[in-house]
Structure formats: structure tokens, C-alpha cells
Amino acid sequence: MAQALPFPIRTECPPGACTCDRERLLEDPQGDLRILRLTREEEKRLVARLESIATYEDLKHMQERLHANLGIVVTIAPATEEVRTIRGGIGIHLADQPGLCRKTKQAIPAAIRRCLEQKPEIAFAILDSHDLFGQTGQG
Structure with missing residues (x-):
């Protein structure tokens, strides 16, 4: 049986609508329950916060x-193909983890992409951090 928690947790998704394994996580005595603290209301606040990021340093801080x-690992890096647009040129990936709702796994990258579209200087900083704008040996 699932353990009682001292904090509010995300309500379960309708049966068959998600693959988050929420119930299995709740029944695992060693499970990392931090992700369940992200209620739908908290997720809305998180998405708004991600959309309002102003600098690359702020983005890195939010990842941390x-x-x-919440135990969420977000990886942001240039796509392996040629970078032509922010939407397709920067890959944003959330690592799989029990309890991470499918909708959340889509909402966080979408919010970061909207931020990058509004603040292209952050996207350029991401590219620069991966040495895409580094010196090419020409002097």
C-alpha cells in the first residue's frame, strides 16, 4: 500500500493517459518522491518561471x-544536425524517472523553447558554451 506523505502530491492521471509509474513509485520504500511534489498548480508556476528566464546563468540555475x-535532470544542448532555428537546433531532454508525468515531460521543454525564442541571446550562450562560436583557428 502507498505510504502517507507529509506534503501534497500530484494527483494521478486518468488510467492509460500516462506512463509515469506514480503508483509504483509510491509503493517503493526507496523511491525518490521529490517529483511528486510537483502538483499541477506548481507545474503551472514552474512553466511561467521557465518562460520568464532572462539570462543563461538563470537557465543554468533553474536546471540545478x-x-x-524535484530530481528532474534537464539536458540542454545543440542538436547534432545543423542549427538553423532555435526550435529545432537546440535539444532539450528530460531524463526518464518514475513519477515524472508525460505532460510535465512535454511542458518543461516547451516552456524553455518559448523562453529561447523570446531571448535568443540565451540560445547563443548555449551554443557558445558548447564551443559552436569558438575560435576556428583562423587568425
């Missing part, structure tokens, strides 16, 4: 906070 508070 997502991992520290």
Missing part, C-alpha cells in the same frame, strides 16, 4: 534547482 528540488 529542478534537479535539487
Whole structure:
């Protein structure tokens, strides 16, 4: 039987609508339950916060906070193909983890992409951090 928790948790998705394994996570005594703290209301606040990121440093800080508070690992890197647009040129991936709702796994990257479209300088900083704008040996 699922354990009682001292904090509010995300309500379960309709049967068959998600593959988050929420119930299995709740029944695992060793499970990392931090992700369940992300209620739908908290997710809305998180998405709004991600959309309002102003700098690359702020984005990195949010990645760290997502991992520290919820166990969510977000990887943001240039796509392996040629970078032509922000939407297709930067890959945003959330690592699989029990309890991470399918909708959340879509909402977080979408919010970050909207941020990058509004603040292209952040996208350029991401590209630069991966040495895509580095010196090419020409002097």
C-alpha cells in the first residue's frame, strides 16, 4: 500500500493517459518522491518561471534547482544536425524517472523553447558554451 506523505502530491492521471509509474513509485520504500511534489498548480508556476528566464546563468540555475528540488535532470544542448532555428537546433531532454508525468515531460521543454525564442541571446550562450562560436583557428 502507498505510504502517507507529509506534503501534497500530484494527483494521478486518468488510467492509460500516462506512463509515469506514480503508483509504483509510491509503493517503493526507496523511491525518490521529490517529483511528486510537483502538483499541477506548481507545474503551472514552474512553466511561467521557465518562460520568464532572462539570462543563461538563470537557465543554468533553474536546471540545478529542478534537479535539487524535484530530481528532474534537464539536458540542454545543440542538436547534432545543423542549427538553423532555435526550435529545432537546440535539444532539450528530460531524463526518464518514475513519477515524472508525460505532460510535465512535454511542458518543461516547451516552456524553455518559448523562453529561447523570446531571448535568443540565451540560445547563443548555449551554443557558445558548447564551443559552436569558438575560435576556428583562423587568425
